[in-house]
Amino acid sequence: MHLLEVNNPVAQQRGVLNSLTASRRPESLEGKTVGLLWSGTHGGDIALNRAGEMLQERFKDVTVKFYNGNNYPAPPPLVKQAGEECDVVIGATAD
Amino acid sequence: MIHDMIELEKMGRPAVAIVSGRFEKDAVASSRAFGMPDLQWVVVPRIYRNLEPEFSIAQTEDAIDDLIEGLTQSIEERQSGIDTESTTRYEGSDRYDAILKMNKALNDEDLGDGLFLYPATAEAVEEMLKGTNLPPDHVVCDMPPGFGVATVEKIAINTVMAGAKPEHLPVVIAAVKALSKLGKEGGKSLLMSTSPQAPLLIVNGPVTKRLGVNPRSALGPGRDNTVNTLIGRAFLLCFRNIGYWYPGHMDMDTIGTTRKFIQCIGENEDMSPWDGFHVDQGFDKDESTVSVFVTDGELDVQDQGNHEAEGLLRTLAYGCTFGTRGLQSKKSGGQRLILMPPDVAGPIGSGGFTKQASREFIQEHAVGSLGRMIEYMPLKGEARVTEEWKWLENLSKKQLLEININVMDSADDVYIVVVGADRAKTAVFPSGPAPVTEGVDQYMP
Numbered sequence A: 001m002h003l004l005e006v007n008n009p010v011a012q013q014r015g016v017l018n019s020l021t022a023s024r025r026p027e028s029l030e031g032k033t034v035g036l037l038w039s040g041t042h043g044g045d046i047a048l049n050r051a052g053e054m055l056q057e058r059f060k061d062v063t064v065k066f067y068n069g070n071n072y073p074a075p076p077p078l079v080k081q082a083g084e085e086c087d088v089v090i091g092a093t094a095d
Numbered sequence B: 001m002i003h004d005m006i007e008l009e010k011m012g013r014p015a016v017a018i019v020s021g022r023f024e025k026d027a028v029a030s031s032r033a034f035g036m037p038d039l040q041w042v043v044v045p046r047i048y049r050n051l052e053p054e055f056s057i058a059q060t061e062d063a064i065d066d067l068i069e070g071l072t073q074s075i076e077e078r079q080s081g082i083d084t085e086s087t088t089r090y091e092g093s094d095r096y097d098a099i100l101k102m103n104k105a106l107n108d109e110d111l112g113d114g115l116f117l118y119p120a121t122a123e124a125v126e127e128m129l130k131g132t133n134l135p136p137d138h139v140v141c142d143m144p145p146g147f148g149v150a151t152v153e154k155i156a157i158n159t160v161m162a163g164a165k166p167e168h169l170p171v172v173i174a175a176v177k178a179l180s181k182l183g184k185e186g187g188k189s190l191l192m193s194t195s196p197q198a199p200l201l202i203v204n205g206p207v208t209k210r211l212g213v214n215p216r217s218a219l220g221p222g223r224d225n226t227v228n229t230l231i232g233r234a235f236l237l238c239f240r241n242i243g244y245w246y247p248g249h250m251d252m253d254t255i256g257t258t259r260k261f262i263q264c265i266g267e268n269e270d271m272s273p274w275d276g277f278h279v280d281q282g283f284d285k286d287e288s289t290v291s292v293f294v295t296d297g298e299l300d301v302q303d304q305g306n307h308e309a310e311g312l313l314r315t316l317a318y319g320c321t322f323g324t325r326g327l328q329s330k331k332s333g334g335q336r337l338i339l340m341p342p343d344v345a346g347p348i349g350s351g352g353f354t355k356q357a358s359r360e361f362i363q364e365h366a367v368g369s370l371g372r373m374i375e376y377m378p379l380k381g382e383a384r385v386t387e388e389w390k391w392l393e394n395l396s397k398k399q400l401l402e403i404n405i406n407v408m409d410s411a412d413d414v415y416i417v418v419v420g421a422d423r424a425k426t427a428v429f430p431s432g433p434a435p436v437t438e439g440v441d442q443y444m445p
Helices: A044-058 A076-085 B002-010 B021-033 B053-062 B064-072 B095-108 B122-129 B152-162 B166-180 B184-191 B207-211 B223-241 B309-319 B342-350 B355-365 B387-394 B397-401
Strands: A002-006 A033-038 A063-068 A088-093 B015-020 B040-044 B088-092 B139-143 B148-151 B198-204 B264-266 B289-295 B299-302 B335-340 B367-369 B404-406 B414-418 B425-431 B436-439
Touching: A002 B095, A033 A044, A033 A076, A044 A063, A044 A088, A044 B015, A044 B053, A044 B064, A063 A076, A076 B002, A088 B002, A088 B021, A088 B064, B002 B015, B002 B021, B015 B021, B015 B064, B021 B040, B040 B053, B040 B064, B053 B064, B088 B095, B122 B152, B122 B166, B139 B166, B148 B152, B152 B166, B152 B223, B166 B198, B166 B207, B166 B223, B166 B289, B166 B436, B198 B207, B198 B223, B223 B264, B299 B309, B309 B342, B309 B355, B309 B425, B335 B342, B342 B414, B355 B414
Parallel strands: A033 A063, A033 A088, A088 B015, B015 B040, B198 B264, B335 B414
Antiparallel strands: A002 B088, B139 B148, B198 B289, B289 B425, B289 B436, B299 B425, B335 B425, B367 B404
């Protein structure tokens, strides 16, 4: 019988060592502004617009704002603008 | 998109991504790489890009309850279950049997490359570490695309598993470091792309001969390319187990490429009429370096009889024209790595062309039909056609095909490295972002 002991080749990810937690959620989306951040990929706009419509159907006084990032990642000023103008944001990895 | 969602979360805004099918593992890996493992998303079955609108709408409607939940309720942090610290024991009837069991287990976990792995025992790793002057806990970089912490010890473990030798370790360390400097965040987006981008390592300087890196028929298997293969393989295992470049997680290729069996080749400086590539990159001729290119395809450009510089260069310029271009900016962003054999470089050099003059000639003459280059995407309604290109929408197909345009914006986008045996067969690779060259000597014992 032979026992072979080997070292682990996998490294820890920096993002796990310095991880942040997601932000606090609102209890309801009523009266909130919902941002739709599009990467510019075909079909992602259809998904985001439909999601925005459905949130407006489900909750009162929801405002929807659409942002065309044209790429991923989106231009940082646009992401900042969406964060400043909206209460919550939806994105789509449509690729 | 995961990156953008995390940026919004950092601003205190709940953000949820709609993630298409096979990208869920990518979302898990990316959320960890960018530092927010409990980021939330919902999964839909199909990729939107080529889906009929009614299917896009239907699968979004099916996900709306989960989407609302993600925006209004927090969930537990996702655990990856990845152990990065401990050693593992494998029991076998003898040492060979134990090594076979180790191989099966590591490949089942996708921690290898499908080929035989050498056991990274404490003794083997200790011996490997003699190949560098750096201590085991020294952090070389955070390796993209997953930003794993690349300690010298982790690099050494993967180098042992590849079957490489201690004298190869400084090149592997330098290549890992170079990758982290490549483009924006180590070329992260490209490495994770659904297109088959893959790194190619090129060494220059005395290390080429000292280690026996083949600069002739340098790409491919066999005795002559043993060192090329071992160093490339060590880098690949680092890329996977430190950089998290795992298929389906942070390597989202549609088909893939054999270039992902990464190779390390040498420049044939003895048979080049010019200084080596490392000199172009600002190093001294006597310094040893490794350069990391990211390639996205490969074309054999053959010349049958030209022996004058201009004829050879024109053939090469034509060989650089295949591919597509984006319309997101005025610049094409296209780059080409040219592995030029001595039978091409020699006549070009003796014909009076410096390397820089050759780059300029190729850039000037690498001209193609814009209509052909953009045939892959519809122009109308395409969000990635910027204002400066909108005028193209009003042209006919014929008019588009008749517009000729330079494939590369500048001679700086043309990279020439002399590699190869006798014969005028050049290899042209679409490449980018700009390669990074790292000195090797600083990591030697």
